[in-house]
Amino acid sequence: MKRWIGGALILLMIGVLVLRGREADDRFERQIYSMGTLVTLTLRAPDRSPEALAALVSEVESELNRYQQRWSVRGSGALAQLNATLEESTTVPVPATLLPLLRKAKTVAEDSAGTFDPGLGRLVQVWGFDDAEHFRDAPPDRAVLTVAKRLPHRLTETTLQDGRLQAEKPGLMLDFGAIAKGAAVGAALDVLKQAGIEHAMVNAGGDLQVIGHAEGRPWRIAVRHPRPPADAPRLLVGIELQDGEAVFTSGDYERYFEFEGRRYHHLLDPRSGEPATGAQSSTVIHDDPALADALATALFVGGVEQFDALVDQFALEFAMLVDAEGRVHATAGFMDRADWLADVEFAPDADAQ
Amino acid sequence: MKTTPADVALIIGLALIIGTLYARYWSPNAAPPTHALIRVDDAPARRVPLHVNDRIVVTGRLGDSVLEVRDGRIRFASSPCRRKVCIRSGWMHDAHDATACLPNRVTLSLAAADPHYDGVSQ
Amino acid sequence: MTRRIHLHAGPRDHWIAGFAALAIVIHILEAGVPTPIPGIKPGLANVITLVVLLRHDLLAAIWVQLLRVLVGSVLIGSFLTPTFLLSLSGALCSLAILALLIGWNRLLPPARVGPIGLGVAAACAHMGGQFFVAYTAFIPHPGLLTLLPVLLTAAMLFGALTGWLAGALCLRLDNNPDAAVPAR
Numbered sequence: 001m002k003r004w005i006g007g008a009l010i011l012l013m014i015g016v017l018v019l020r021g022r023e024a025d026d027r028f029e030r031q032i033y034s035m036g037t038l039v040t041l042t043l044r045a046p047d048r049s050p051e052a053l054a055a056l057v058s059e060v061e062s063e064l065n066r067y068q069q070r071w072s073v074r075g076s077g078a079l080a081q082l083n084a085t086l087e088e089s090t091t092v093p094v095p096a097t098l099l100p101l102l103r104k105a106k107t108v109a110e111d112s113a114g115t116f117d118p119g120l121g122r123l124v125q126v127w128g129f130d131d132a133e134h135f136r137d138a139p140p141d142r143a144v145l146t147v148a149k150r151l152p153h154r155l156t157e158t159t160l161q162d163g164r165l166q167a168e169k170p171g172l173m174l175d176f177g178a179i180a181k182g183a184a185v186g187a188a189l190d191v192l193k194q195a196g197i198e199h200a201m202v203n204a205g206g207d208l209q210v211i212g213h214a215e216g217r218p219w220r221i222a223v224r225h226p227r228p229p230a231d232a233p234r235l236l237v238g239i240e241l242q243d244g245e246a247v248f249t250s251g252d253y254e255r256y257f258e259f260e261g262r263r264y265h266h267l268l269d270p271r272s273g274e275p276a277t278g279a280q281s282s283t284v285i286h287d288d289p290a291l292a293d294a295l296a297t298a299l300f301v302g303g304v305e306q307f308d309a310l311v312d313q314f315a316l317e318f319a320m321l322v323d324a325e326g327r328v329h330a331t332a333g334f335m336d337r338a339d340w341l342a343d344v345e346f347a348p349d350a351d352a353q
Numbered sequence: 354m355k356t357t358p359a360d361v362a363l364i365i366g367l368a369l370i371i372g373t374l375y376a377r378y379w380s381p382n383a384a385p386p387t388h389a390l391i392r393v394d395d396a397p398a399r400r401v402p403l404h405v406n407d408r409i410v411v412t413g414r415l416g417d418s419v420l421e422v423r424d425g426r427i428r429f430a431s432s433p434c435r436r437k438v439c440i441r442s443g444w445m446h447d448a449h450d451a452t453a454c455l456p457n458r459v460t461l462s463l464a465a466a467d468p469h470y471d472g473v474s475q
Numbered sequence: 476m477t478r479r480i481h482l483h484a485g486p487r488d489h490w491i492a493g494f495a496a497l498a499i500v501i502h503i504l505e506a507g508v509p510t511p512i513p514g515i516k517p518g519l520a521n522v523i524t525l526v527v528l529l530r531h532d533l534l535a536a537i538w539v540q541l542l543r544v545l546v547g548s549v550l551i552g553s554f555l556t557p558t559f560l561l562s563l564s565g566a567l568c569s570l571a572i573l574a575l576l577i578g579w580n581r582l583l584p585p586a587r588v589g590p591i592g593l594g595v596a597a598a599c600a601h602m603g604g605q606f607f608v609a610y611t612a613f614i615p616h617p618g619l620l621t622l623l624p625v626l627l628t629a630a631m632l633f634g635a636l637t638g639w640l641a642g643a644l645c646l647r648l649d650n651n652p653d654a655a656v657p658a659r
Contacts (some may be wrong), residue, residue, distance in 0.1 A: 031425055033404075033424050033425065037404050038387075038403065038404045038424075038425045040472070042471065042472070201471060201472055203472045203473075203474075205404055205475075206387075206473060206474050206475035207474065208472050208474060214471055219471050219472070220469065220470050220471050221470055221471060221472045221473065221474055222469075222470040222472075222473050222474070223473070223474045223475070224473055224474065224475035235470070235473065238469075238470060247474040248474070249474040249475050251475055253475075254475065281475075283474060355589060356589055356591050356592070357586075357587055357588060357589040357592065358586070359586045359587060359588045359589070359592055360588055360589050360591050360592030360595075363588060363592045363595060363596060364591075364592070364595055364631070364635075367595065367596075367599055367627075367631055368631070370627075371624050371627045371628055371631065372624075374620075374623055374624035374627065375624040377620075378620045378621045378623065378624065379621060379624070451619060451621075455557065455613060
């Protein structure tokens with residue numbers, strides 16, 4: 001009799017201790033490979049069957065793949081075709097599938113003091129960052145770069161009217177790598193929202209947006225430390241997110257190659273045609289994921305000099321920049337929400353508003 | 354045969370300890386691993402991103418082990434050991450998944466994302 | 476001038492060797508059984524160690540246990556391999572715990588630990604010792620820690636089994652209910 005009681009007690013205790021650890025039980029998580037990265041979908045819908053959720057994930061996957069095809073500079077999607085036309089011609093009709101994001105990108109480009117411009121497609125190609133699978137081993141030839149910069153490489157130097165894009169010269173090549181992922185993440189969440197999902201997170205390789213909240217608390221994310229000290233946590237700061245917020249981070253550690261001890265990353269400065277040197281990483285929190293994507297890039301390229309101006313221009317409440325020396329610049333709103341997870345050196349406060 | 358009261362106490366005590374170990378090491382991680390850690394002998398771990406398909410060769414005590422990264426997962430593709438336990442472990446894809454080629458002194462594990470956070474922005 | 480050393484095998488040596496041989500046979504047979512996770516073995520040879528402990532003395536049990544690990548590994552061909560080191564550290568840890576518990580039984584007879592308790596404690600100590608060496612010397616991986624509670628659960632179950640078997644064997648051997656409890 002004692003033996004049975006003992007056995008039951010043991011099982012009970014193990015059960016209790018194990019179950020207490022399983023708070024994330026009602027989450028449905030899947031990973032999709034799309035947009036050149038690993039996209040993690042986290043859904044909270046305990047009233048739905050796993051089969052239904054799996055079917056929904058397939059829908060999201062299809063939508064993401066559509067975006068990938070549409071905005072890819074390689075292949076024969078809508079953007080690739082547009083670029084093919086612009087190579088020979090100075091004018092091109094913009095298909096309805098591309099127009100809204102193109103308009104948005106153009107507006108941001110015009111207001112970003114040259115730090116964000118999808119017109120740098122040819123430069124991206126010259127640097128080899130258009131092919132996610134095979135990066136270059138060494139920087140391109142000086143001569144090749146000079147030629148590329150002589151070709152039109154600014155969307156700001158075009159006009160968009162009645163659905164037609166007009167450039168000054170042929171040879172413009174558009175690359176929406178700095179904003180398309182944002183749009184795709186938003187579209188993925190739209191699929192989920194339309195299916196009635198209320199709580200979810202879409203994380204495309206570190207660029208994410210959420211709806212609703214986690215179990216009994218908001219979604220919590222952490223921003224990666226751009227230069228984690230060895231054996232220390234790789235996280236810089238933690239933030240709790242409100243319904244609908246997107247967090248986008250641009251970092252010099254995501255896509256790069258190294259040559260002779262120097263790192264050449266994929267965040268090109270449209271003004272110089274070379275990888276931007278003003279920052280290690282930048283983070284933007286915003287309700288519009290496409291905007292968050294574009295502005296994270298703009299802040300990165302703009303570095304310390306443009307931080308305040310860009311924050312003002314786009315009325316950014318939650319933004320952070322880790323400059324080239326590793327010092328953190330952040331808006332007051334960001335500071336209020338930030339839970340710092342590492343030793344941080346803050347830049348002397350020029351403007352904490 | 355009797356179990357003495359001390360027996361029962363001992364067993365309950367051990368069960369408690371084991372239960373704590375389960376709770377500690379088995380709490381599920383919400384964020385998927387983004388990197389794998391490869392260690393050869395006691396050299397510092399090499400971090401390998403999982404979003405870039407790749408084949409990685411590491412040299413251990415017996416020779417070269419080849420690891421394959423594909424679609425966010427990683428596995429031993431080939432190894433110079435005799436019993437190939439490492440290869441038969443298959444694909445590692447969740448945080449804390451781990452396997453090793455003991456004879457070659459090569460270990461493979463998936464870095465755990467911080468369970469406190471639902472996702473990492475990078 | 477060479478000196479002759481005379482080794483006399485007395486009756487004690489004989490029966491220690493006999494038990495050790497039994498344990499070695501069980502050990503080798505068990506080594507042939509495939510296990511899903513390397514490191515998890517029922518450890519049935521421990522029954523012999525426990526029986527010797529219960530019916531004779533700690534020193535005899537130590538001899539049997541160490542002989543079993545040593546000779547067993549030589550015969551299997553794993554002498555001085557990592558496996559041998561793991562076995563040895565496990566054996567040493569379980570012997571240490573058994574020594575402790577026997578001492579406890581001597582000091583506090585009302586709170587004595589019976590064969591099942593001894594079996595469980597020895598098995599968990601054995602597994603714990605093996606894991607500790609594996610973790611520190613061979614695979615210093617956080618991932619390995621997720622295996623620990625599983626291994627210990629198995630050890631607890633198999634330890635209870637070997638403890639019960641040892642106790643039952645003692646009863647059989649003596650036909651005396653009190654023989655199940657350590658005599659001293």
